[in-house]
Amino acid sequence: MQADENAWPFNRQEDQRCPICLHEYERTQLTKHHLVPKSRKGKATVLICAACHKQIHAIFSEKELEAKYSTVEALCDAEEFRPWVSWIRKRKPTKRLRVTQSGRRRR
């Protein structure tokens, strides 16, 4: 099923921010990450930059993503991912750096 391709927010503004490194990119530079792997019937996707995306999959297995890191917040809060996050966020000045409140989760 490729139905979720249509869920991509094509109608958004041209520039978007990667929710992980908080850098702004053109929409075409962002890649779609499945918060819960497709194979686990995950539908929620998030647009993130290729660098962060690559990093996520280098660190986490699909099982981990499904079980523990199905939100951007959880990802950024993950022990293994945090060094990347703080590094990449410092690489360029970003407009807003409101990231330290990672303790707020939905559950």
Ligand SMILES: [Zn+2]
């Ligand atoms: Zn990024």
Ligand SMILES: [Zn+2]
């Ligand atoms: Zn992905």
